[in-house]
Amino acid sequence: MALKDELEKQQGRWPAAAHAAYEELVRRLGAAETAERALKLGDKIPDFALPNAEGKLVASDELLARGPLVINFFRGDWCPFCRLMLQALDRALPAITAAGGQLVALSPDTGGRLARAKKRLKLSIDLLADVDNGVALAFGVAFRAPEPYRKLIASFGTNLAERHGNDAWIIPIPATYVVDREGIVRYAFVEPEFVRRAEPDDIVAVLKQLS
């Protein structure tokens, strides 16, 4: 099943209240403007270094020295769509590697949650803790969840303040970038409709073009 189908199936399971809050969120984010504000094709990415789930500091420029880099921003494993995306990326990892690429997935979750997510979802991909959403901000994909959406997330039993170690309720717009060795963006999928995610096949295709 393509990722798109899995995601639509998950969305079909939503109760009505979830749909309403989601609509409000998307309206607020103004889907049409999204790509304008975030980093886009041709932009140079800022350097960054973050801890990974194994407690090591991972630096973007060190990765880029080895080959193109896929950078995925996700909210956390509390989000079923993020889980589906992560698993799809994990399945695509051999193809990504074969095409000469590397992959990192960034989330604001702290306190060992990324390590636990990796174990639970049986992932091999490198998860980086974007503590306080600094890199998401630098990429232009950080936003503060509006009130109805905060309520919705809380109703799932998800406490973002505890997960993030701050009360800001800032999360990333789900986004996937492919960056060449010079740090230039060659593919950008930035989508506030968080049920929609980049297809791994598209990512691999871009990587093949870069090699």
Add this chain to the structure above:
Amino acid sequence: MTTPSRGCHGGRARERMRRAPSEKRPHAAMEFNQVRYFLTLANTLNFTRAAESCNVTQPALTRAIQKLEDELGGLLFYRERNLTQLTELGQLMRPFLEQTSAAAQAAREQALAFKRRDNAPLRLGLDHSIAAVVLRPVLGELAARIKGFALSMQEASSPEIYGSLLEGALDAGLAVAEAFVPERLNRWKLYDERIVVLCPPMHGFAGLDAVPIARLAQERILRRDIPDWAIAHTIEPLAAALGIQLQIQHSGSQEDHLHEMVKAGLGIAFAGEFQPVPAGLVARPFVEPEASRGVMLVAAAGRQHGPGVAGFLKLMRAREWSAEATARHGHENDNPDRLAVRVTSAPN
């Protein structure tokens, strides 16, 4: 987690207009520059000076602020004729935006620090009763990655650590005593640590899995002679609740002095469960009730940290601090017999 400092509330409703959704299309997300301009304006409370400071034109700054207000769904500043002030939303968002903006800069500087030899200091304070061993993996990673990493560690009481952080004499601390943390400090709870009793192997306690607090009544307690001894803050109320008067006959300021006293039969001592147990002694946790305290990471809020400090805080906040994980931190190479006994696994 941080609590944003709230200024005066009160009836400022008059300027609190919201733009109708149809008037301005909201922007998707925050931009780093918008946040930077907001923070500068929040400090200067003057559009002209803020624009100069940010090296942009005033209209550009004004537009950026408006876009941020659209994104956040409300006004951040009241603009009156000669007066610019933060709204409630502005005051609420300020610490959050400071934090995120600092994180963005820190992530960039971190990457640079790996390549350069610039001095990257970290002045760290640990409460007297906290085991430095829990830091081993984090300190190891910082030393391995940041060439200019320069660590200085100090032992102090938790209140002294808070004071030093506020003064800028320390960059970060590990502390106990949640109740007294000043508001201007960020704090993140890392783990709960039980208090254990240290005794010689032939002592009656060594035959128990855990020691009921009530049994302390018959023991000679060795007191650690330091100001604000955190362990006493945990144990004394529990003993008092059971009507027990702790008999304190000997004291010492250094832990290894106390260990020798225990070995010499002068009495029993207390320790945190993650502190390595000296060879020749036995450690047992308390029950009826269990004695434990929270250990927190603390740092000054609103300060721009260098790569040594920022790297430390990120590594500490990102890692797993469940009891099992914390007990393992740095203990991979240590003699497992020397670890404090854990009777049951604490739930996550």
